Amino acid sequence: MKIVYFAWLRERLNKTEEDIEIPASVQTIGELMQWLKSRGEEYEYAFDNPKVIRAAIDKTHVQPGAKIAGANEIAFFPPMTGG
Template sequence: MKILYFAWVRERIGLESETVEPPATVRTVADLAGWLAARGEGYARAFENPRIVRAALDRRHAKPDSAIDGVNEIAFFPPMTGG
């Protein structure tokens, strides 16, 4: 699956995007964030407070307990504010 990173999530990880194959035990957005956080220091910093990082599955906002099975693209980004 393709993962996109935006704003400070991208800055901390150091990548705009990547393609990953998480293990079968990674079934939800929260599972994926935890798996990514274990991949290294930049990931750990990006997901140190996973409750504030937002996600979109195939361009639709998703909750942490949303299933990722069959998803082609997942985006992680910080909360947005309007102006």
């Protein structure tokens, strides 16, 4: 599955996007954040406080309970500061 990162998440992970195989047991955005957090030091740092991280599935905002099945692109980013 394609995952994209923005702002300080991108900087902490040192990558803008990646294609990863996600285990079937990981079903929601919240579970995906926990799973990603266990993938190494930089992920632990990036996902240290999942409460402040926002997510989108296929460019639409979603809550941590959202199911990831069928998604083409999942995005993680900090609270937005446009305008």
